[in-house]
Amino acid sequence: MQTMHALETNTTIGKAHRGRIPIMIRTLGFGTFLLPLTVFMLLVFCVPLLGVARASFYTNGTWTLSAYREFVSGALFHRALINTLSIGFMTGLISVICGYFVAYHLSRMPQRKRRLYIILVMLPFWTSILVKSFAFTVLLGTNGIINQALQAISGTNVVVPMIFNRAGVIIGMAHWLIPFSVLPILSSLLSQDKALRDAAEVMGATGMQVFWKVTFPLSLPGVLASGLMASVIGMGSFVTPSLLGGRQDLMMANLVDFYVREALDWRMASAIAVVLILLALLILSTAAFVRTRLSR
Amino acid sequence: MTSKLTLHGVSKRYGPVTALHPTDLEVREGEFVTLLGPSGSGKSTLLKIIAGMELPTEGRIIINGRDATEMPVRERDLGMVFQNYALMPHLTVFDNVAFPLKIRKTATEEIRRKVHDALKTVQLEHLKDRKPQALSGGQQQRVSIARAIVYNPSLVLMDEPLGALDKKLREQLQFEIKELHDRLGITILYVTHDQQEAMSMSDRVALMNGGRIEQIGTPRQLYFTPETAFAADFLGSSNFIDATVTARTSERTVCRLSSGEEIAAPSREGFSEGQKVRLMVRPEHISLLGQAVSADRNVLKGVTTGTTFFGESAEIRARLAAGSEIAIRIPNDYSLPEAEPGAPLHLEWDVRQTHVFA
Amino acid sequence: MNTLHQSAKATSRLGRPISASVLIAWLVYLFLIVPSLIVVPMSFGTSNELVFPPQQWGLDLYAKALDPAQGWLSAGGRSFVLGLIATGLALMMGVPAAYGLSRTNFFGQKALSFMLLSPIFAPTIVVALALYLYFATLHINGSMLGLVMGHAVIITPFLVVTTLSGLKHLDRNIENAAMVMGATQLQVFFRVVLPAIKGPVLSGSLFAFLLSFDEVIVSWFIARSDQPTLPVKMYSSIQWEVSPVLAAISTFLVFITVIVSLVSAFAQPENTDGF
Known part of the structure; x- marks a missing residue:
């Protein structure tokens, strides 16, 4: 910390003829504001994370790559990795598409009205994932509300399996992730200069043309970034696949849980966690790259 | 008079960029000094250095006799008025003005009295319980002024305080600030890019350009005897005519235009015969009346190219025989000569109103 | 006035595609809000089975929760x-x-x-x-x-x-x-x-x-x-x-x-x- 601040004031200090002590105190003063949280995060976040990395390499007093070797060769891990990637990207895509319609709708209304409508997005966003999972088991179950309704309408005993399978996971996760994609897309839409659309219209563009030639391209960086972001969040999900998915929909997070609780193999759990966080970092940096590249 | 602020060779560099060249400045007790200049001229940098929000790269700052170069902002004993008022949104008008006194642990009764007086000075006692957001821009800026004077700081800094207000209000507040200054004898260092504001309020104006003080003096000095073409151009309007020096005495310098016509000007140091110069005369100093009757007046011929009507005055544009365009400001009355485009004109002005620049 | 006129024209000209997108937006709102709402009536049911709508109303479930x-x-x-x-x-x-x-x-x-x-x-x-x-x-x-x-x-x-x-x-x-x-x-x-x-x-x-x-x-x-x-x-x-x-x-x-x-x-x- 101190060195960082010293670095900052260095340029001024270097040229000054006498000590700039008051200004150092002033700058360090801001350092004091940052200090408690920095120390806390170092001790209770960074060190534990490093501990996970260490635990994945270090077992019974020796350093080993065995966990990663098992990960590379094990069919269970392949299954979980493929599930994680496909469910993550799938729900990311779905939530961006759904989120775009909502964000576009919100962006075209006066601010006062928007404050009201946004509750429809924020309320589910802040509702406990357990409430949602519970509600979906009731809605989607074989005796659930939707199947009962279908039976009543069709007059048959048809049952559409929507829970404890891939469909359940995707529905539940899309529901969870849509609000995550609405907000960034909305702010990207709101930051667009309305004059551009007006200009396009004055020049004779139809509403559809204005959207596809002006609004959509301008919002694309935000859309891609928030889609990748939603995918990353989805890939880390644990509760939804556990409660709404079947055995074959196991994701990496559930595997971590399994190895900690059932197999009591911290080494393997840690290795999976390391792979998961590297995956997240890779996708997040791609998102950041895409964002800066496209908005130039 | 004692000096409230003295700068000795204060400069500021950001890496290779020089925002402020070494600058000297003195503000005496009770004086109203304005830093005037276009954006990027260094006036804001200079003000920030004086306030202590930036450190100078070199030089010393003396505030009220104390070396304040390295002093923290809060110990410099300054008052400051900002363009966007910078009132605390969570405090009432009264508490905003009381803030500096509370920081100084002034007794409650004294706070009440002083705040009351300060608000009375800016005629806002009746609004003391309002929140700043409920006030108009002009009222907010008055609160901010009251807050800057309530604790009697050595020097009050004003950073474009009227920049966010519309023209009418700006003029009224110019008058009020000036009146406050004269009545209370406070020392003010004022920053603006508006030359009219600077001229109408200041005892002295420091004209800044390119990170240095171009010229410092009373508004009259800057207007009537600008030392550089920039000063002439920035304060008031000006016409520039290219010429060559042909003759020079200690009193007068005579210059020839490309048309062969000759113009005389008061002599200044640093010009020699044969030198290319730019002559300057202000549009409002030119008149259109007949032939010159004395050697104290310059005469030029021109042709009208157009007129613009301004209400209280009119501007006539003319092309000189020498080729350049020139503007003439004349007060409007019924005796205005018809100025049809193409009509010949006789321009004349006092030799003393002619300025020579390199 | 001018802008009002313009925007009214724009909406009518956009006609169908816009209303389709609004419809989808509303379906998404509905999808988002339904799970949070559905639990409320169910909580006032009395039976031990989860049925919707509840056959009988009461506060039994709250008594149980407390x-x-x-x-x-x-x-x-x-x-x-x-x-x-x-x-x-x-x-x-x-x-x-x-x-x-x-x-x-x-x-x-x-x-x-x-x-x-x-x-x-x-x-x-x-x-x-x-x-x-x-x-x-x-x-x-x-x-x-x-x-x-x-x-x-x-x-x-x-x-x-x-x-x-x-x-x-x-x-x-x-x-x-x-x-x-x-x-x-x-x-x-x-x-x-x-x-x-x-x-x-x-x-x-x-x-x-x-x-x-x-x-x-x-x-x-x-x-x-x-x-x-x-x-x-x-x-x-x-x-x-x-x-x-x-x-x-x-x-x-x-x-x-x-x-x-x-x-x-x-x-x-x-x-x-x-x-």
Whole structure:
């Protein structure tokens, strides 16, 4: 910390003829504001994370790559990795598409009205994932509300399996992730200069043309970034696949849980966690790259 | 008079960029000094250095006799008025003005009295319980002024305080600030890019350009005897005519235009015969009346190219025989000569109103 | 007038495609809001089976949820206390840190703010595992201390973000003015900055509390199985058998979410965009 601040004031200090002590105190003063949280995060976040990395390499007093070797060769891990990637990207895509319609709708209304409508997005966003999972088991179950309704309408005993399978996971996760994609897309839409659309219209563009030639391209960086972001969040999900998915929909997070609780193999759990966080970092940096590249 | 602020060779560099060249400045007790200049001229940098929000790269700052170069902002004993008022949104008008006194642990009764007086000075006692957001821009800026004077700081800094207000209000507040200054004898260092504001309020104006003080003096000095073409151009309007020096005495310098016509000007140091110069005369100093009757007046011929009507005055544009365009400001009355485009004109002005620049 | 006329024309000209997109938007709203709403009527049913709509109405499920023998009450109390302490800790660390971040500009600041905010981006399961392993060596797994620390890691970055957005709207010259008038750095923070951003900080801490109150993954790893937090008890309950009591608990959680959202909506200044 101190060195960082010293670095900052260095340029001024270097040229000054006498000590700039008051200004150092002033700058360090801001350092004091940052200090408690920095120390806390170092001790209770960074060190534990490093501990996970260490635990994945270090077992019974020796350093080993065995966990990663098992990960590379094990069919269970392949299954979980493929599930994680496909469910993550799938729900990311779905939530961006759904989120775009909502964000576009919100962006075209006066601010006062928007404050009201946004509750429809924020309320589910802040509702406990357990409430949602519970509600979906009731809605989607074989005796659930939707199947009962279908039976009543069709007059048959048809049952559409929507829970404890891939469909359940995707529905539940899309529901969870849509609000995550609405907000960034909305702010990207709101930051667009309305004059551009007006200009396009004055020049004779139809509403559809204005959207596809002006609004959509301008919002694309935000859309891609928030889609990748939603995918990353989805890939880390644990509760939804556990409660709404079947055995074959196991994701990496559930595997971590399994190895900690059932197999009591911290080494393997840690290795999976390391792979998961590297995956997240890779996708997040791609998102950041895409964002800066496209908005130039 | 004692000096409230003295700068000795204060400069500021950001890496290779020089925002402020070494600058000297003195503000005496009770004086109203304005830093005037276009954006990027260094006036804001200079003000920030004086306030202590930036450190100078070199030089010393003396505030009220104390070396304040390295002093923290809060110990410099300054008052400051900002363009966007910078009132605390969570405090009432009264508490905003009381803030500096509370920081100084002034007794409650004294706070009440002083705040009351300060608000009375800016005629806002009746609004003391309002929140700043409920006030108009002009009222907010008055609160901010009251807050800057309530604790009697050595020097009050004003950073474009009227920049966010519309023209009418700006003029009224110019008058009020000036009146406050004269009545209370406070020392003010004022920053603006508006030359009219600077001229109408200041005892002295420091004209800044390119990170240095171009010229410092009373508004009259800057207007009537600008030392550089920039000063002439920035304060008031000006016409520039290219010429060559042909003759020079200690009193007068005579210059020839490309048309062969000759113009005389008061002599200044640093010009020699044969030198290319730019002559300057202000549009409002030119008149259109007949032939010159004395050697104290310059005469030029021109042709009208157009007129613009301004209400209280009119501007006539003319092309000189020498080729350049020139503007003439004349007060409007019924005796205005018809100025049809193409009509010949006789321009004349006092030799003393002619300025020579390199 | 002119713009009004223009926009009216635009909508009518856009005609069909726009209304189709509005329809889809409404379907998405419906999809989003239905799960939160469906639990409310179900919670007033009486049967032991989950049926919709309930055949009989009553408060049986609430009575069951409040029965101390069921353990929901003590789990709820545990979550409440945990949320309060974790939010208090987050406030004490997060608000000053946000102020420090927003008012400095030093080499490595980007890296520091990434570090401070990264629990938001990191998969929660990884954080949970990391804390589980770490607390195991410190022997504080299963303790309130461990839960408080774990929750503070999760919610503090969030409070930093909301405080930062509040600070963004605060004119820096207000602080400069206070300093010119003689205030020290601490006086500026406590008497100028803090009161001016109390709205965003209040709403941020309400949501931080909610985040902690609803947090399941970290608690699932750290909490003792015989002393679960409310979400942990819910999670294991849904896992084994979907009991109707959950409808009452869920309704209670939705209710808290609504309350927090409403209070924070009033705490926010009018001119911001409610999110």
